[in-house]
Amino acid sequence: MSDPSPASDSQTKAPNGVDLRSSRLVIRLWREHVLKYWPALTFALILMSLEGAALGAFAWMVRPLFDELFAAQSLDGLWKVVTVIWFLFLFRAVAGFVQRVIMSALGLKVTTALQTRLVEHLLTLDGAVFTRHPPGELIERVRGDSQTLQSAATSVLLSFGRDLVSLVALSFVMFSNDWQWSLVALVGLPLMIVPMTLLLKQIRRTAFAAREAAATLTTRLDEMFHGIQSIKVNRLEAHERGRFERSVKQYLKQQIRSSAGQSANPSLIDLMSGIGFVSVTLFGATAIVTGDKSVGDFMSFITALSLMFDPLKRLSNIAGSLQAAAASLERIYSMLDLRPTVLSPAHPAPLSSGDICFENVEFSYGDMPVLHDLTFTAKEGQTTAIVGPSGAGKTTLFALLTRLIDPVAGKVRIGSVATTEADLAALRDMIAVVGQDTALFDESIEDNIRMGRLNADSADVAKAAENAAVMEFAKSLPAGLETAVGPRGSSLSGGQRQRVAIARAMLKDAPILLLDEPTSALDTQSEKLVQTALSRLSQGRTTLVIAHRLSTIRDADKIVVMDKGHVVEEGTHDSLMQRGGIYARLVELQSAGMSADL
Known part of the structure; x- marks a missing residue:
């Protein structure tokens, strides 16, 4: 049998050569899931831009506050300046609230749509895919990777436009005051390029490893809880605890490495900011003493420079978040790129x-x-x-x-x-199938039987339940056939689960029956009842x-x-x-x- 996607599977192993591929995946995500929300996105980006511009306007208002009021020792115009500053902050607060609500909603819509698409696609794939990828890994792809992507996407969308415009507005204020001071303030920037580039690559690698470790951890939990009876009967609690602890340690190691890489970004920004701040203070103080610049010029510049640090830090964090999101996006699309061969x-x-x-x-x-x-x-x-x-x-x-x-x-x-x-x-x-591992879902007994034929009425379901000896135990339950069976049928015994599965096959009424040890979990009395029902069902099939x-x-x-x-x-x-x-x-x-x- 041919492999559904040898190329795609290899992509889940290591993020080699991912920069170009990740760019293409981001474009795919934009085209397939984000672009349709362009009106709301455009409105939110406008609000972000205005919010960022308001920060630059505040830094600009510091100059008249010092030169025209404080230096002149006059209160004329004080209320005018204070009112403008107040409305700047009020406008910034309202715009920020509205755009955050919009962008959070968009982030949720995009990621839940991606989750739904991934689940729908997984349901179309061949059985061989589920042999290669255990349930825990697939759960982590659908839930864990999507949540990582959602967190990154929301933070990026919330701050990218706002902080970028803030930087542009604040840079305008700085260069308007003195272009030489501005160049001095940014003297540390070139020194950060090489370490920042290397750091982002490291973040990508560690984020990918962290997602893989999370998938392994989820698989361990799935195996543990699914096999809890065997663990207890065979006294394997200590053994399973050891396996889980090893997985947790590996997960913790990879997460700490990933977090450390992302935490280093703001520190690099602080170093750059410190170099710039000290340099500007030296040059600015000299210019004020010589009378080349006013105190208002200097305070407006320093205010803009100080306000620039936080947007820079957030943008540097976004860069790290994007690397983590890129790793999750690759893992999601490696599944979406699989194609069924059956x-x-x-x-x-x-x-x-x-x-x-x-x-x-x-x-x-x-x-x-x-x-x-x-x-x-x-x-x-x-x-x-x-x-x-x-x-x-x-x-x-x-x-x-x-x-x-x-x-x-x-x-x-x-x-x-x-x-x-x-x-x-x-x-x-x-074909109707009754297997050894009975697949029941967290619905009522009746709903589980009806999965054999979804359009069956209650009378047909009840008849199948009677013939499969389900009513032998269902009639003693308070809700009868409406009783919920719990996840994987956990509220029923093994024999009861098997009888529900047999009733499902009876309801399907298919011409071909496949029975994989249909009475394996039944006691002697139940086996006789079911064997009689199966004999009737097998006639003519x-x-x-x-x-x-x-x-x-x-x-x-x-x-x-x-x-x-x-x-x-x-x-x-x-x-x-x-x-x-x-x-x-x-x-x-x-x-x-x-x-x-x-």
């Missing part, structure tokens, strides 16, 4: 019922072969059991039949049509059963025995027992009470 053909062949045939099927996960020259037929309307030792490739058959994956070679046919030639939706509509219990498959019309990825025996239970091969040995071991997969 697709419906341009001109699908119509499906109809018929035998299920595996013809010389080959499949491997990477370099690990799973199926080799696999050939057998499951007759229409009959029950075919698939048995064999663990690792024989039994579950892979179901993944191939439902086209979660495609064979490397060979064909899987339903009737005369290969699964790769059929419409993907039509193929999956023909093509059923494939993977089972480890002899009682589940003894009466199958045909038993296919697999070993090391290919078929070694076929026949009924009696004929295979008479042959004395692998199947007979497995049955004898199980009958003797020894662990043996059928």
Whole structure:
């Protein structure tokens, strides 16, 4: 099977050569998610510009405050100057509030739209993608990386326009007062260029590593809580605590490195500012003493220079935030750039019922072969059991039949049509699956059953629940079928979850049933109830059963025995027992009470 995106996967490993790629990704993000909000964005940018300009206007008003009022020792015009300054601050406060509300809302809209798009895209990808990327990593891509991007985008959008205009306005005030002083004040700027450039590259690398460490940490938590029963039963608490602590330490190490890099930016600005401030003070004091400049000129210049430090620091922080956001943006788009390989053909062949045939099927996960020259037929309307030792490739058959994956070679046919030639939706509509790991969602029992057929009415759901022995326990619950099952069905027992899944398959009423050890989690009484229901359900349907219990498959019309990825025996239970091969040995071991997969 071909890799859906070898190039994209490689991009998640290291941010090499990311500057050009990140620029392209920012342009994509702008074009795909930001540009449509241009009216609100334009209005907010205008307010930012006015807010920044007001800061420059305040620095300009300091000159008449000193030269015309304080130096002249006259209060004439005091209220005029004070009123102008007051309205400057009032206007700045109102403009700042409005633009912050607008930009925060835009940042949230963009990132939530990106999250939604990412989830929608992930749902279209092949099963192989979810094998390579564990749930914790994908959760971190959707949630963690999006939140990092949101935080950076909001801070950038909130301050970039305002602080940039503030710098322009304050620079205008400084150069208007004295261009020589201005050049002296900026003498430290060239000295900062090289270390700032190196620092930003370091921030990018550490931010990428921090996001990867966060993904690993989320994966650890997902594994831990999903397997909490096994952890407790096997007394693995200390072991899991150790694994988690190692992941936390790695995460902490990378986060501290990333934070240290971002914290260094303001310090560089402080150094540059200190050099400029001291230099201007020396030159300014000399100019005032010689009478070349007034106190108002100097105070207006110093005010503008002092007010410039904070915007510079915020812009330097934005540069660091942009590096962190670029790392998250790369991780998000590396997923969005994946393309499914399991697709419906341009001109699908119509499906109809018929035998299920595996013809010389080959499949491997990477370099690990799973199926080799696999050939057998499951007759229409009959029950075919698939048995064999663990690792024989039994579950892979179901993944191939439902086209979660495609064979490397060979064909899987339903009737005369290969699964790769059929419409993907039509193929999956023909198949109902009950697996070992029952997938229940945090909804009611009724809603979980209805997922077999979303347009089913309550009467059909209740009938399926009755036939699958769900009502045996649901009727004792206060809310009956309306009872919420909890995340992953956590409020139900293993057997109860399995019965809900069987009811879902019954409701789907598909012509093909795939049962992967459907009674594995049931007690003896429940197993009898479900076996009776499954026998009724299987009548007239093509059923494939993977089972480890002899009682589940003894009466199958045909038993296919697999070993090391290919078929070694076929026949009924009696004929295979008479042959004395692998199947007979497995049955004898199980009958003797020894662990043996059928």
